[in-house]
Amino acid sequence: MxxxxxxxxxxxxxxxxxxxxxxxxxxxxxxxxxxxxxxxxxxxxxxxxxxxxxxxxxxxxxxxxxxxxxxxxxxxxxxxxxxxxxxxxxxxxxxxxxxxxxxxxxxxxxxxxxxxxxxxxxxxxxxxxxxxxxxxxxxxxxxPNTPKIPGLEDFKGPTYHTGNWPHEGVDFTGKTVGVIGTGSSAIQSIPIMAGQASHLTVFQRTANYTVPAHNKPLDPAYVRDVKANYREMRRRAKTKPAGIDFTINMASAIETPAAERNREFQARWDYGGLGFMASFSDLLLNDDSNKTAADFVRAKVLEVVKDPKTAEALVPKNIIGCKRLCVDDGYWSTFNRPNVTLVDISDAAIERITPTGLRAKGQDYTFDCLVLATGFDxxxxxxxxxxxxxxxxxxxxxxxxxxxxxxxxxxxxxxxxxxxxxxxxxxxxxxxxxxxxxxxxxxxxxxxxxxxxxxxxxxxxxxxxxxxxxxxxxxxxxxxxxxxxxxxxxxxxxxxxxxxxxxxxxxxxxxxxxxxxxxxxxxxxxxxx
Known part of the structure; x- marks a missing residue:
């Protein structure tokens, strides 16, 4: 045939x-x-x-x-x-x-x-x-991964999944919103939804590490330089494990004196982006080195988030980099807003979705809209x-x-x-x-x-x-x-x-x-x- x-x-x-x-x-x-x-x-x-x-x-x-x-x-x-x-x-x-x-x-x-x-x-x-x-x-x-939570089909309001968002967009102005999940898409969307909603309730199973993006308009002079040297930049990128052209510091974190180590972490933090994990060459190879990076980021959470209980819940407990590192724009500071509540469900799963919200840890939460920021298969x-x-x-x-x-x-x-x-x-x-x-x-x-x-x-x-x-x-x-x-x-x-x-x-x-x-x-x- x-x-x-x-x-x-x-x-x-x-x-x-x-x-x-x-x-x-x-x-x-x-x-x-x-x-x-x-x-x-x-x-x-x-x-x-x-x-x-x-x-x-x-x-x-x-x-x-x-x-x-x-x-x-x-x-x-x-x-x-x-x-x-x-x-x-x-x-x-x-x-x-x-x-x-x-x-x-x-x-x-x-x-x-x-x-x-x-x-x-x-x-x-x-x-x-x-x-x-x-x-x-x-x-x-x-x-998209839609979690199998009992009662999900019972919710009377609109349900949205970050991986299949309505093309016309959603305006949460004046709405109460519940968000399940705190991965990459949640970390990007929560600050914006919080700026619209009358109240936002975030249900977190696992606190995640995130580094600031420090996003900004591109400087025309920088763009001209990139375009003049694109071939060389692409060549360098292909020699890096992640295929991204950023400088990898070949020193060991744990073998570097603490003051010098923190200066390097801070410089990467101030620059922003995924290059933070290239601060030292052994962050994903040595537990002790990894802990120095994890502790640096954990301290940043405690600096930014004002409520001690909320801050502690937002501090990641696992190894930095074993989950996808997130890049954010004002994520932690969003939890200082009076219209944002964090519910830590790390020790007890959501019991069920109800017609007006959900039940977790024996308490009922009500909201107009439900957002599933639950990632992908x-x-x-x-x-x-x-x-x-x-x-x-x-x-x-x-x-x-x-x-x-x-x-x-x-x-x-x-x-x-x-x-x-x-x-x-x-x-x-x-x-x-x-x-x-x-x-x-x-x-x-x-x-x-x-x-x-x-x-x-x-x-x-x-x-x-x-x-x-x-x-x-x-x-x-x-x-x-x-x-x-x-x-x-x-x-x-x-x-x-x-x-x-x-x-x-x-x-x-x-x-x-x-x-x-x-x-x-x-x-x-x-x-x-």
Missing amino acids: SVDFDAVIIGAGFGGMYMLHRLRQKGFTARVFEAGTGVGGTWYWNRYPGARCDVESVQYSYQFSPELEQEWEWSERYATQPELLRYANHVADRFDLRRDIRFETRVTKATFDEKANLWRVEMEKGDKVAARFVITAMGCLSS AMTGALLKVDFRGRGGATLKDKWNEGPKTYLGLTVVGFPNLFMITGPGSPSVLTNMLPSIEQHVDFIADCLEALRARGKTMIEAEPQAQEAWVGHVGEVSNITLRSTCSSWYVGANIPGKPRVFMPYIGGLPAYIQACEKVVANGYEGFALA
């Missing part, structure tokens, strides 16, 4: 758009299927108040086109969701991508036809297409919403019953010609996503070109290569402190999800080197046919 397309791409975020562009460049036919009405992925769906990127905008951007780098003007140090969405739309228009994207089309099933060596892809509305390759570009944080959630069926009808869900297993975070044994952009087992969420996306897309595009040049039509990971990579991902995760606490990195926020550290923590440079070695050795670890 003939194929409709060389490749079907699922998702029109930054990964899907660049994948389409690269395949076109190489002469392949491709079609993108996108559930939303527009491009942008994460920045299409996440429209909650205060949503913005935690990587500086001049670095959280495509680098495949020098012309795009030069023509686009970022307005702020950390781009807001609306600006990032404008950027995505600009890219779609500039490279004429929309003609090969089908919006409002959700892929529900993809089955590998072993006789024809192709994928049969089915949509929610009943459409079907056949493609030689399927490439998922569905994002790592794109499947990360890394695997979106992938497992599609019924992928490989050889012998085996499902991806069954294959990953004990946790995701991949080769390079790109492919899975038993699922030929299926590629995942930033899948589990790749650096993805531990890095600047844009260069990680581009590296994966380039790998996949080059792979398809290599297959064509060799007269091959199928590629599949070999079992021993996948097992070796899974083992390596596990080994390097155990070296650091990141895997020592309950976080979405290990699926701990989803009841019943296997506890496996999902991203590759060895750093972007080591990962790129591993991929390059695979290619140099004739796609080592893959079977080609």
